[in-house]
Amino acid sequence: MLSINNLSYFIGGRALYENASLHIKPKDKIGLVGLNGTGKSTLLKIINGDYQPTSGEVQKAKDCTIGFLNQDMLSYQSEDPILEVALEAFKETLALQAEIDRVLKQMETDYSDAVIDKLAKLQDRFEANEGYTVKAKAEEILEGIGFNTADLMRPLKTFSGGWRMRVMLAKLLLEKPSLLMLDEPTNHLDLPSIQWVENYLKNYDGAVVVVSHDQEFLDNCIDTTVEVSHGTLTTYSGNYSFYKEEKKERMEIQQNAYENQQQMIKQTEKFIERFRAKATKSNQVQSRVKALERLDRVNEVVDDNISVNFKFKFSQKSGRDVVTLDHVSKSYGDLKILANTSARIERGDKIALIGANGKGKSTLLRIIGGGEKIDGKVSHGHNVIKSFYAQHQLEALNVDNEILQEMVQAGSGKTETELRGVLGCFLFSNEDVFKKIKVLSGGEKSRVALAKTLISEANFLLLDEPTNHLDMQSVNILIQAMEQYEGTFITVSHDRHFIKGVANKIWYLENHQIKEYLGTYDEYIYWKSQIKEEESPTNFTQKEKKEQKKKRTNTELDEAKRELKKKGQFLADVEDRILKLEERKSTLEKEMSDADVYSDADKLEKINQKYQVIKADLLKLNQSWESLVEEISTLEETIS
Structure with missing residues (x-):
């Protein structure tokens, strides 16, 4: 469907890509991964035609359409309601609707056969385009990614940048391009919305290429991982977890090959040095010199996975009770957040506060931190020293300071050597520590602000979306830091990989109450699934089945029949x-x-390569066949 062949792209004198190649097939679900700055977003822009490659080419099939979600869309504004903005995905269908309306108006005075025939043809085309369901589809997707029904008629311009980005995502999903490219789509989504998008992408008919730092998201919606590293594109035929294991094995093989080659090079160089002056050995020496010059060198493995060791110092340990919330209520006008709810945080608790946006998670965090007026009482325990991290702390950084200078002014009392050690853990090494804050990227500023939070000697941390703007490597570093932290913390996060790595207790808001689950995130998810299964009616009596069938509308049955046919x-x-x-x-x-073939190694290898490709394709097709049979069976049950 789309091929990238021998792509090179230079920025100044630096090669971002050099002779890189990638082939995207229909229905591929690809995760593009790599360190920040390696060119993942740039590659998407090259595919989209926004940037032109220095050399090489991007070839796509004539019928290949591309939809691209990128962070530039944050600035898009419109006076139209968000439902109408999303419906712009159906331009042809909406034009047909407008033409049908015009012809119906004409028929008020003109009943000629020509007008009636024109209306019939327009209505046939409108129905073929599934025009009667486009509004329902747009509403379903908008509500799936977090909008309330009441929001759908609000103008786009009244929403924040993150919510406008959701509308752009909805529009792209409705357009259903043959290649859907998403650059950090989870940045502005809450947990339920992320899970909805995952399920949508898994069943998406076209190909998907996604850049994301959310490891759980990648695991759940991709089947191929492409690593961007050192100007090349390396393909792994599995999700992100598969990629990590496979890369580890490849690195071990490469490192062994490197060490063996280095040993051979040293032996050869010793031979050359020893016999260089002897005329009787000159031919052998020259032969070995040429062999070294022709040698295809194996690169030493550079491991991107960093293990860090944080040394947290507390001037004093907190009492057993860190925070107590007693009959707390909070509202903003008519909007009720909390209603007469109570909870307690104890020393050693590592709490993840999860749930949909708009439920009041960040508000609750500020209440715990003492930054909100409330009804009720919030008490902080003996010797509690708190430190609060939120996105607005990035704006509180002094942009004229150097990184090390900003850390010194945090007032932790640590020496420059200790501060350099902390900054090294957050990927600022050597001369990096003298960079000005104002030249840092959003992710780098987040790392500085997090480092300042962690050196504060606080024994109670409040972290609001700490993984926003962090790449995978930085998220893993933060997980290691929080695992080694011996104090107490509560964090709001939609990053499930982070939550799984750090939380021993889960909080969520339900009916304006703080609910608590005493266990890890995986245990919480299993518990919720069991409750949902118990509450879901699975066995109906014959009478109940008839009643359920009566409730279905003709539209739903027609939709199911059309889907079954497709x-x-x-x-x-x-x-x-x-x-x-x-x-x-x-x-x-x-x-x-x-x-004749198996006695010819080269010929056998070429045929075997084709054979392995066909085996992999057959495996995917058989999996698709099984999924389709299950879907058809479900649709047949629905219709019957």
């Missing part, structure tokens, strides 16, 4: 492709068993 056609296409691949696989197996 899935059936797709299943037939998949079966045809499987049959052709099986025949091709059988042919290759016969070729490999031929004596």
Whole structure:
């Protein structure tokens, strides 16, 4: 569908990409990963045509359409309600609707056969475009990513940048391009919305390329990982967890090859040095010199996974009770956040406060920190020293300070050597510590602000979305820091990988009350799934089945029938492709068993490469076939 061939892209004298290649097939779900600054977002812009490569080419099929969600869309403004903005995805269908309305108006005075025939053709095209369901689809997606029904008619300009980005995402999902490219789509989504997008992308008909620092998100919605590193693109045929394991194995093999080669090089160099002056050995010496010059050098492995050791110092340990909330209520006008709720934080608690946006998580964090007026009482325990991290702390950094200077002014009393050690843990080493705050990226500023929070000697931390703007490496460093932290903390986060790594207790807000689960995030998710399963009616009596069937509308049944027909056609296409691949696989197996082939190593290797590709394609197609059969079975039950 789309091929990147021998791509090179230079910024100044630096090669961001050099002879990089990638092939994107229909239905591929690709996660683009790598350290910040390696060029992930740049690659998406090259594919989209925003940037032109220095050399190489990007080729795409004629019928390939591209939809691109990027951070530049944050600035988009409109007076239109968000539902209408999302519906712009159906330009042709909306134009048909407008034309139908015009013809219906004309028919008030003109009943000619030509006008009636025109209306019939327009309505046929409108129905073929599923025009009667576009509004329902737009509402479903907007509500799926977090908007309330009442929000749908609010003008786009009345929403913050993050919420406007959600509208742009909804519009792209409705357009259904054959290649959907998403640059950090989870940055502005809460946990329920992230999970909704995951499920949507897993079942998306086209190809997807996504850049994200959310490891759990990548695990749940991609089947291929492409690493951007040292100007190249390396493909791993699995999700992010598979990539980590596979990369570890490849690195071990590469390191062994490097060490073996280095040993051989040293032995050869010793031989050259020893016999360079001897005429009887001159031919052998020259032969070895040329061999070294021709040698394809194996690079030493550079491990991007950093293990850090934080030394937290508390001037005093807090009492057993850190914070007590007693019959707390909080409202903003008619908007109720908390209602007569109580809770307690004890020393050693590592709490993740989770849930949908708008429920009051950040407000609760500020209440605990003493920054909100409330009804009720919030008490802080004996010797509690708190430190609060939130996004606004990035703005509190003195932009004219150097990084090290900013850390010194934090007033922790640590020496320059100790501060350099902390900054090294947060990826600021050597001369980096003398960079001005104003030249740092958003992620780098976040790391500085987090470092300041962690050196404060506080025994109680309040962290509001600490992983925002951090890449995967930085998130993993923060997890290690929080694992080594012996104090108490509560964090608001939508990053499940981070929550899993640090939390021993889960808080969530329900019916304006603080609810608590005493366990890890994985245990909490399992507990919630069990409750949902128990509450879900799975066995109906015959009478109940009839009642359920009566409640379905004709529209829903028609939609299910159309979907069944589409899935059936797709299943037939998949079966045809499987049959052709099986025949091709059988042919290759016969070729490999031929004596002339298996005695020729090069020929055998080429055929084996084709064979492995076909095996992988067959595996994916058979998985698609199984999924389709299940979906068709479910649709048939719905219709019956």
